Amino acid sequence: MSDYKNRNVSAHCETGVTNILFEEKGLKVSEPMALGIGSGLFFFYLPFLKVMGNPLVSYRSFPGTIFKKCCQRLGVTYIVERFRSKEKGAKRLDNLIQKKILVGAQTNIYWLSYIPKKFRFHFNAHNILILDKKGSDYIVSDPLLEEAAICPPRSLEKARFSKGPLAPKGMLYYLKNHSKDFDYEQVVRKGIRETVNRMLVPMPFIGIRAMKSLSKSIRKWPKALSQRRARLYLASVVRMQEEIGTGGAGFRYMYAGFLNESGTKLNNKALIEASKQMEAVADEWRNFATLAVGVCKERSKANYDDVADHLLATAAREEAVYKYLKENFL
Amino acid sequence: MNENMNQLLFKLKSDLIEAVGAKNITPDEIGNEDQIFGDNTALELDSLDALELVTILEQNFDLKINGMKASRDIFQSFNKIGLHVLEHASENSVKSYISQ
Amino acid sequence: MKVDQVPQDLDQGYEGIYKIRYARDKDGNIIKVKSTGWSVEEAATGCAWEDINESLIDTLKKVKGGKLSPLAYHMEEALLTPQLLAQNLGIWTWTVKRHLKPQIFKNLSDKKKQIYADYFEISLNDLLQTPSLYDE
Incomplete structure (x- = not known):
């Protein structure tokens, strides 16, 4: 496996795959840049939709959109293929590998046996790169890992064709051509x-509004649910923020990185200042997580109201960053 | 009722009974309008058995049943299956299947 | 978060890998930093797993007590619900639910049981068994 050292270990799968695919084509788009250009930073809270028993909270945009928007905005042609049959899906993958095309795949994460057990839940929108095939096994580069991993064909098949929400349908994607230049600032x-x-859009369930809704819910949970369920709900929010691979604080640190990188390149003071503000917001998200977990474990004197209050304060600070960007950069 | 249809349904019933290993039941005991799959049915077949039926249809008539919703609709009764076969399979395939 | 504030809490569950977190270095750049774990993340994930394991033990007790079939255990161990398992096998949800009943599952043909065993990548023998309640 020493041939396949992933020099670009990433914080998050989709941004990581985007970064690696682009670099292979000679386009230097770092992971934070992918997040920024692909408008991946987001927040939504859909209390009525449950995922594995927990209310749906996400700190990023819908899966797949970062990659697509980066391609569109940077003038890169890409191909996406989905398959109805597992056999056709496997055959096509082998075909692409033979052609030495670096191919990304959308997969379920539970069936990828090389990932530590603790992080394997049924989530159907994980992204990996498939580098090669040795015998019947696949050599897989998971952007989250430094070393490439061996993935047996059955595991990959189950992962690629897992059913349920966001089912991948064997999805494969790869880059074609790119126009030489793009306007960085644009x-x-x-x-x-x-x-x-x-x-900032004043619609329920998304953006800053969603954070406020979540805060209201957190206040209600200990009253409306059993202690156990309330703790689990709170823990699930923290997990969406930290466990799933976000670079910390639900992508907010990564975004601060994007603002700083683009600000430096464009020599733009507003972006650099926004980066500092976003970093401070990210710190508050970390504090929110710490507070929340303290309540879950009943280790601190804090209660659900304190957590809700902190979330509101963090939301307000984050809102201020967007307003700052609106006034000073956009 | 059409003789072709009669023979077709009889053969389909026999094949399915054999394929799923149902014991002590003959094709005559299954009504053409009877529900085939589900709890509280004569055959007590479930969707794993439905896969057998999908295979029978595919192999003999080159008919593809796409997805569970489609299978639910078509497999409601043998009459429905028979109608589907007569509608979508070639005459030759039906003739050769019946004469097997 | 500064580079030296990136948590290195040696989460055993990372199994030797590390996660990337972004932090600001002394030159003012925001860079990737390897992290061996964060106790807060570990606690939150731990919460979820505790719940899963408790529920699994509950199911195991029901299997041992003859209330559920071994399929119920293996399905839950794979973090699947009857709906998800059914969808993945291309069969109907009520079929899977029916097979959670001990007597019905027992009477299934080996062929049918094999379909489940194959999906879980275990032997037919293993499908019929469940771990002892006192393992660990």
């Missing part, structure tokens, strides 16, 4: 504009 602007607009 692309950054587009990415930020979409993020800012979506976060």
Whole structure:
């Protein structure tokens, strides 16, 4: 496996795969840049939709959109293939590997046996790269891991064709061509504009509004649910923020990285200042997680109201960053 | 009722009984309008058995049943299955299946 | 978060790998930093697993007590619900639910049981068994 050292270990699967696929084509798009240009930073809370028994909370945009938007905005052609039959899906993958095409795949994460057991839940929108095939086994580069891993064909098949929400249907994707140049500033602007607009839009369940809704829910949980369920709900929010691979604080640190990187490249003071603000917001998210877990474990004097209060305060600070960007950069 | 249809249904019933290993039941005991799959049915077949029926239809008539919703609709009774076969399978395939 | 504030809490569950967290270095850049774990994340994940394991033990007790078939255990161990298992096998949910009943499952043909065993990648023998309640 020493041939396949992943020099670009990433914090998050989709941004990681985007970064690696682009770099292979000679386009330097770091993981934070992928997040920013792909308008991946987001927040939504859908209390009526349960995922594995927990209310749906997400700190990022819908799976697949980061990659697509990066391609669109950077003028890169990409191909996405889905399959009705597992056999056709496997055959096509082998075909692409033979052609030495670096291919990304959407998969369920539970069936990927090389991932530590603790992190294997049924989530159907994980992204990996498939590098090669040795015998019947596949050599897989998971952007979250430093070393490539061996994935037996049956595991990969189950992962690629897992059913349920966000079912991958064997999805494979790869890049074709790219136009040589893109306007860096324009692309950054587009990415930020979409993020800012979506976060500030006065619609329920999304953006800053969603954070406020979540805060209300957190206040209600200990009263409306059993102690056990309330703790689990709270823990699930923290898990969405930290466990799933976000680079910390639900992608907020990564976004601060994007603002800093683009700000430095464009020599733009507003972006650099926004980066500092976003970093501070990310710190508050970390504090929120710490507070929440303290309540879950009943280890602190804090209660659900304190957690809800802190979330509100964090939401307000994050809102301020978007407004700052709106006034000083957009 | 059409003789073709009669023979077709009889053969389908026999094949399915054999394929799922149902014991002590003959094709005559299954009504053409009877529910085939489900709790509280004569055959007590479940969807794992439905896969057998899908295979029978595919192999003999080159008919593809796409997805569980489709199978639920078509497999409601032998009459429905028979109608589906007569509608979508080639005459030759039906003739050769019946004469097996 | 500064680079030296990135948690290195040696989460055993990472099994020797590390996660990337982004933090600010002394030059003001935000860079990738390897993290061996964060106790807060570990606690939250631990909460979820505790619940899963408790529920699994509950199911195991029901299997041992003849209230559920071994399928119920293996399905739950794979974090699946009857709906998800049915969808993945291309069969009907009521079929899976029916097979959770001990007597019905027992009377299934080996062929049918094998379909479940194959999906879980265990032997037919293993499908019919469940771990002892006192393992660990």
